[in-house]
Amino acid sequence: MKNIYKIGTIAILTFISLVKVQAQNVEFVASAPKVVQVGEQFRLTYSLNAKGSDFQEPAFENFKVLTGPNISTSSSVQIVNGKMSQSVSYTYTFILMAVSEGNFTIPPANVTVNRKSVQSNQFTIEVVKGGQTSQTTSGGSSSNAVNKPTSGNSKVFVTIEVDKKSLYQGESLVAEIKLYTQQSLSGFEDIKFPPFTGFWSQDIESPQQIELHRENLNGQIYDVGLFKKVLLFPQRSGEITIDPFEITMIVQERVRSNNPFDDFFGGSYRRIPLKMISDPVKIAVKPLPVNAPAEFSGAVGKYSMTASIDKTRVKANEAITLKVKVTGTGNLKLIKPIKVDFPLDMDVYDPKTNLNTKTTNDGVTGNVTFDYLFIPRYAGTFRIAPIVFSYFDTGSKTYKTITSQEFEIEVERGTGDQETTPGIVQSLTKEDVKYIGKDIRFLKSGFSLKKKETIIYGTPGFYLAYMGSLLLFLAIIIFRRTQIKQNANQVKVKNRKANKVSRRRLKIASAHLKQNNSEKFYDEILKAIWGYLSDKLSIPVANLTKDNVSEILNKHQVDAETVGNLMQLLDACEFARYAPASVSGGMDEIYKQAEMVISKLDQKIK
Amino acid sequence: MATLRIIFFIAFVGILNSAHALGMQALLDSASTYYSTNQFEKAIASYEQVIASGYEASELYYNLGNAYFKSNKIALAIVNYERAKKLAPNDEDIDFNLNMANTFIVDKIEVIPEFFLNSWRSNFGKTLSTNQWSLLSISLFVSALVLLLVYFLSGKAVLRKISFWMGILFLIISLVSFTNARKQKWLITHEPEAIIITPSVVVKSAPSETGTELFLIHEGLKVKTTEKSGDWHQIRLSNGNKGWIKKTDFVII
Numbered sequence: 001m002k003n004i005y006k007i008g009t010i011a012i013l014t015f016i017s018l019v020k021v022q023a024q025n026v027e028f029v030a031s032a033p034k035v036v037q038v039g040e041q042f043r044l045t046y047s048l049n050a051k052g053s054d055f056q057e058p059a060f061e062n063f064k065v066l067t068g069p070n071i072s073t074s075s076s077v078q079i080v081n082g083k084m085s086q087s088v089s090y091t092y093t094f095i096l097m098a099v100s101e102g103n104f105t106i107p108p109a110n111v112t113v114n115r116k117s118v119q120s121n122q123f124t125i126e127v128v129k130g131g132q133t134s135q136t137t138s139g140g141s142s143s144n145a146v147n148k149p150t151s152g153n154s155k156v157f158v159t160i161e162v163d164k165k166s167l168y169q170g171e172s173l174v175a176e177i178k179l180y181t182q183q184s185l186s187g188f189e190d191i192k193f194p195p196f197t198g199f200w201s202q203d204i205e206s207p208q209q210i211e212l213h214r215e216n217l218n219g220q221i222y223d224v225g226l227f228k229k230v231l232l233f234p235q236r237s238g239e240i241t242i243d244p245f246e247i248t249m250i251v252q253e254r255v256r257s258n259n260p261f262d263d264f265f266g267g268s269y270r271r272i273p274l275k276m277i278s279d280p281v282k283i284a285v286k287p288l289p290v291n292a293p294a295e296f297s298g299a300v301g302k303y304s305m306t307a308s309i310d311k312t313r314v315k316a317n318e319a320i321t322l323k324v325k326v327t328g329t330g331n332l333k334l335i336k337p338i339k340v341d342f343p344l345d346m347d348v349y350d351p352k353t354n355l356n357t358k359t360t361n362d363g364v365t366g367n368v369t370f371d372y373l374f375i376p377r378y379a380g381t382f383r384i385a386p387i388v389f390s391y392f393d394t395g396s397k398t399y400k401t402i403t404s405q406e407f408e409i410e411v412e413r414g415t416g417d418q419e420t421t422p423g424i425v426q427s428l429t430k431e432d433v434k435y436i437g438k439d440i441r442f443l444k445s446g447f448s449l450k451k452k453e454t455i456i457y458g459t460p461g462f463y464l465a466y467m468g469s470l471l472l473f474l475a476i477i478i479f480r481r482t483q484i485k486q487n488a489n490q491v492k493v494k495n496r497k498a499n500k501v502s503r504r505r506l507k508i509a510s511a512h513l514k515q516n517n518s519e520k521f522y523d524e525i526l527k528a529i530w531g532y533l534s535d536k537l538s539i540p541v542a543n544l545t546k547d548n549v550s551e552i553l554n555k556h557q558v559d560a561e562t563v564g565n566l567m568q569l570l571d572a573c574e575f576a577r578y579a580p581a582s583v584s585g586g587m588d589e590i591y592k593q594a595e596m597v598i599s600k601l602d603q604k605i606k
Numbered sequence: 607m608a609t610l611r612i613i614f615f616i617a618f619v620g621i622l623n624s625a626h627a628l629g630m631q632a633l634l635d636s637a638s639t640y641y642s643t644n645q646f647e648k649a650i651a652s653y654e655q656v657i658a659s660g661y662e663a664s665e666l667y668y669n670l671g672n673a674y675f676k677s678n679k680i681a682l683a684i685v686n687y688e689r690a691k692k693l694a695p696n697d698e699d700i701d702f703n704l705n706m707a708n709t710f711i712v713d714k715i716e717v718i719p720e721f722f723l724n725s726w727r728s729n730f731g732k733t734l735s736t737n738q739w740s741l742l743s744i745s746l747f748v749s750a751l752v753l754l755l756v757y758f759l760s761g762k763a764v765l766r767k768i769s770f771w772m773g774i775l776f777l778i779i780s781l782v783s784f785t786n787a788r789k790q791k792w793l794i795t796h797e798p799e800a801i802i803i804t805p806s807v808v809v810k811s812a813p814s815e816t817g818t819e820l821f822l823i824h825e826g827l828k829v830k831t832t833e834k835s836g837d838w839h840q841i842r843l844s845n846g847n848k849g850w851i852k853k854t855d856f857v858i859i
Binding site: 438439440441442443444445447448449450451452453455456457458462465466469470472473476477480 | 630631634638641656660661662663664665666668669672675676699702703706707736737739740741744747748751754755758759787788790791794
């Protein structure tokens with residue numbers, strides 16, 4: 001029977017040795033609690049995922065080796081679809097005890113795998129003061145616990161830890177929701193994560209299984225578990241509060257029993273539900289500086305930008321894609337599509353956004369690409385102005401602006417589009433003029449300045465203008481009137497002199513009579529009569545005819561007989577001038593008649 | 607010798623004046639350069655300096671109004687557009703920009719409908735400035751007198767007839783211009799228009815801080831100021847409401 005066992009063992013061993021160990025990834029890892037108390041026994045393990053030999057333990061200064069190294073090995077063989085794989089693991093375990101306080105580094109251990117020496121990682125262990133100090137430091141951190149565990153010397157609490165309490169709007173912070181415990185827990189209920197109001201949040205880690213590791217907090221050792229690690233971007237400035245985290249924990253507590261058997265079998269445990277609420281955390285969010293460039297649209301972090309275009313020579317109605325790529329770290333997911341100034345006559349579609357990001361402790365890292373699809377409708381050369389991207393640099397705390405190059409697109413006439421066949425007039429659709437913006441009209445130029453005017457109305461000069469011109473008017477009128485009056489006097493003088501003048505003429509006529517110069521005689525008689533009438537009536541000789549004379553004389557109330565005599569005389573004289581011989585009465589008669597008519601008229605006309 | 611001195615003096619003053627005008631022109635040029643490069647505050651300072659030197663032009667006020675508009679001081683922009691409008695009542699650009707600026711005003715006040723003859727009359731009165739009306743009145747008066755002289759002195763019947771009636775017509779128009787000038791002057795001295803420049807003003811019922819608060823008006827609104835009591839001025843809105851505000855709350859156009 002024994003032999004059979006032996007043979008089996010040998011067979012298995014040879015079988016194992018035949019399988020070639022896949023040693024490409026040899027891992028030799030040391031692990032131990034990070035924090036221990038003085039006097040506490042703890043386990044330090046070196047695990048190796050290959051067959052190792054010649055293990056050389058490091059020098060454990062400041063630690064006392066209680067047992068070890070204890071070597072345990074395990075191997076597993078898998079056969080999947082006829083393919084066999086095997087894994088081996090060697091574990092070297094020490095039980096150590098810390099002797100003194102401080103931070104101690106355990107140097108790497110060495111082991112030989114396939115004739116090669118493999119080194120483990122270095123390891124630091126913090127040793128804190130031992131003893132039951134936990135009773136004295138039941139600080140405020142756990143005061144939120146609504147339902148404290150009955151035994152006072154062990155504590156449980158939850159916190160929200162943030163990496164910065166003051167930051168710029170749009171910058172990111174990391175918040176960790178953690179559990180600290182010194183008691184054994186059996187489970188959780190009613191986990192209520194804070195809503196992170198006022199932040200845009202992005203999970204970094206959210207483990208399904210909560211792993212506990214030891215940490216030193218104020219000289220005490222806690223088992224710490226991470227519930228969630230979140231990246232937060234404040235959405236507004238001012239003070240933002242992260243609401244408390246709530247959880248109900250089930251704490252196991254040993255119940256002291258009177259029954260000694262219970263104690264013997266490990267005792268009975270009580271499960272106590274314990275509601276925990278963390279402290280709210282206040283974050284001071286500084287607003288971004290005010291001198292933001294016009295293109296700034298909320299991007300905060302460290303970025304670079306490139307722009308590219310897929311083609312620059314197209315035919316009308318062919319689509320072109322412009323790609324703008326922003327790479328960097330920050331609030332990448334919150335970057336809005338960058339505004340691009342496309343020429344006005346192009347059909348531009350809404351940009352397509354592609355995100356390729358990873359969430360890290362520093363923020364969201366990766367790149368975002370905006371694809372702008374646009375279609376030129378008309379031929380010509382078009383220019384797309386440089387694309388300007390502006391962001392707030394969290395490193396230098398200033399705004400930075402990146403400008404891409406300018407693009408020039410040449411659009412040729414497309415096929416079918418406005419193709420003109422000679423002789424055929426195409427009807428074109430009229431378009432309204434596109435009003436792009438509204439603005440006030442521009443400055444006026446080329447004007448001349450004047451000294452500031454005072455109001456003329458009501459000033460003395462104003463009234464003086466009226467008065468002066470009126471006075472001038474009156475003066476002219478008066479001057480003219482007196483002149484007219486004087487002229488009238490002259491007429492009077494003429495009137496007065498009329499008789500004398502006519503007598504002088506008659507005298508000349510009588511002289512001609514004596515010389516028997518009949519033609520000159522009649523001429524002189526007529527001149528005398530007309531001249532007299534002109535002077536007496538103050539009408540120029542040229543304006544006098546026989547017709548109007550009789551009329552005018554009638555107005556002056558000269559009797560009809562005298563007028564008749566006058567007419568007769570005038571007729572006779574005129575007749576005699578042209579035919580002197582035919583006159584009956586002779587020149588003496590005429591002369592007397594003229595004398596008589598003039599004297600009669602002189603009496604009548606005043 | 608004395609005459610030579612006077613001639614020198616006149617020439618000197620002339621040179622000084624032209625130098626001054628040149629300086630003003632340089633200021634205007636620099637202001638428009640500032641405006642074109644979006645440095646509106648500097649443009650405003652230059653224009654204000656020209657105005658402070660005692661010069662004016664409707665275009666100057668218009669440009670200053672534009673600079674204020676661009677630097678988002680709507681109330682002051684309106685003040686300057688209104689001043690420009692006073693000097694050039696029929697300029698289309700001024701009207702356009704003033705309307706644009708008025709769209710930014712908060713208060714919307716219903717204007718009491720006036721009897722159409724009255725509104726025609728007041729609009730007619732505003733087609734020319736006070737001085738323009740005055741000068742028109744004087745020149746028409748003088749030409750009417752000249753025509754009447756022709757009437758009195760001419761011997762020709764047709765000429766007399768025409769000059770008489772024309773003279774009477776001119777005299778009437780001169781009288782109308784005179785009354786318009788008078789009315790305009792009265793409005794300027796007794797009911798000057800003003801623009802509110804404080805963002806929000808509470809109008810009181812009495813000229814003191816303790817007066818009952820009547821209503822609230824905002825910057826850019828055009829009001830008429832009627833009476834004065836210390837630092838307080840009575841204002842009238844175009845809807846007829848009256849109240850008292852402080853002198854610092856408005857700027858006379």
